[in-house]
Amino acid sequence: MTNEDANQLVQLKQARDNINKVIKSIESRYNNKLSFMRPVDKRSAEVQTLESFILAKVGNFERDILTASDMCETLHDEQYKYLLKVDVDNFTPIKVGMMFSKLVKADSKRLIASVRGDNIRVMVLRDCQKYQVMSMASLYAEYKLQSEAV
Numbered sequence: 429m430t431n432e433d434a435n436q437l438v439q440l441k442q443a444r445d446n447i448n449k450v451i452k453s454i455e456s457r458y459n460n461k462l463s464f465m466r467p468v469d470k471r472s473a474e475v476q477t478l479e480s481f482i483l484a485k486v487g488n489f490e491r492d493i494l495t496a497s498d499m500c501e502t503l504h505d506e507q508y509k510y511l512l513k514v515d516v517d518n519f520t521p522i523k524v525g526m527m528f529s530k531l532v533k534a535d536s537k538r539l540i541a542s543v544r545g546d547n548i549r550v551m552v553l554r555d556c557q558k559y560q561v562m563s564m565a566s567l568y569a570e571y572k573l574q575s576e577a578v
Contacts, residue, residue, distance in 0.1 A: 471530070471531075472514075473513045473514040474513075474519075474523075475527050475530050476513045476514075477503070477512055477513040477514050477516065478499070478503075478524070479531060480513065481503065482531075482553050482554075484511055486502065486508050486511070487508060489502055489553065491577075492553055492554050492559065493550050493551070493553070493567070493570060493571040494550065494551055495521070495548060495549060495550055495551065496521035496524040496549065496551070497521045498575070499521075499528070499551075500519055500520065503524065504516060504519070525549065525551075528551050548571075550567060550568065552567075
C-alpha cells in the first residue's frame with residue numbers, strides 16, 4: 429500500500445465517521461421531537477369511554493353481564509365522571525348498545541356479541557368463554573342473579 433493509498437483510506441474512514449455522527453445527530457433530533465407523540469386511538473371517544481368503564485369495573489360495570497340500561501345508569505352517575513372521555517348526556521340504552529357492538533367488533537377476544545333473552549338484551553363484558561356455553565335461560569338467570577347481588 430502506497431502512502432497515497434493510506435492517506436485516502438484515512439480520509440475515507442474520517443468521512444465515514446463524520447457521516448455516522450451526522451446520522452446519529454439527525455436520529456436523536458427526530459426521536460426527541462416525536463417522543464411526546466402517542467399512538468392514535470382510532471376508536472371514537474364514546475367507545476373509549478365505554479371501555480374505560482368496563483376496565484375500571486365501577487358501578488354496574490362490576491358485573492359480568494349487563495343490559496344497555498344498566499350501563500347507562502352507571503355512565504350517567506356523577507361519581508364516575510372522572511372516567512368520561514365525552515359528554516354522556518345524550519347516551520341512551522340504544523346508543524350504548526350500538527357502542528358496545530362496535531367494541532365487540534374491535535376486540536372480539538375479550539367480549540362476545542350481545543345475546544337476546546326474553547325481551548331483554550344482555551351483554552357479556554368478561555369471562556366470555558364461561559357464558560358462551562350457557563343456554564339463553566341460564567344466561568338470563570345469571571344476569572338476574574348478578575343484578576340482585578349488587
